[in-house]
Amino acid sequence: MLMIRRIVGQSMQPALPPGAIVLGLRWLRPRPGNIVVARVGDREIIKRVVEMGERGVYVLGDNAAHSTDSRSFGWLPSASIKSVIIGSFIR
Amino acid sequence: MNMIDRLIKPVYAHCDVPCGIYETDTMRHAADTCLRMIEKMEVLEGVSDGASDAHNNFIRMVMTKEKHAQLCKDQIYVLWSDFFKPDHLENFPDLHERLWHAAKQCSKVKQTVSKEEAQKLVDMVHEVAHIFEGAQAKA
Secondary structure (H helix, E strand, O other): OEEEEEEEOOOOOOOOOOOOEEEEEOOOOOOOOOEEEEEEOOEEEEEEEEEEEOOEEEEEOOOHHHOOOHHHHOOEOHHHEEEEEEEEEOO | OOHHHHHOOEEEOOOOOOOOOOOOHHHHHHHHHHHHHHHHHHHOOOOOOOOHHHHHHHHHHHHHHHHHHHHHHHHHHHHHHHHOOOOHHHHOOOHHHHHHHHHHHHHHHHHOOOHHHHHHHHHHHHHHHHHHHHHHHHO
């Protein structure tokens, strides 16, 4: 199933600047290097998968200076990954 | 916010889980860019003659202005919702009003090709940055 979202924030620059539209697939299994949408609390966030293991998924923003990611909130449960990004449209 | 932005749900790539990293350079640069685009539009020759290159450049300048006005607004919203806390209101009681007016001014800059409106945004953004620096100094 497709997921379309609009980027808010700078943590995925330069790959995904604010305002970019991303297209995700819900049923794909994420792999290291993939950009994923994950649910953290009541919000969806977008980050890049660095590592996957028994503890879950470790994600980082490409723009490390402006990103809150697994360095802050730790490993995400695998179930929190909602989609894998397969394309983007930068406006 | 345009139709696309209204229709497509956001996904957050900023520090929505508070990381404490905030800055105003992006916001100021965006406001300065809007002003610069208007200055360039005003001296662009050939638009009224129907020259394709001039039209192309004019549209690029409008798009850049639109994009940076939105970026500026996004940056203001981030400071408003994530950085500023209720206790900042004690030192800056007109904080909400200033941020609200600055965000609305971003829309005004999108709607117009007016150096005066763009300069107003630059000034407002500098005021917000000044408040931000003051709040950081007291933190």
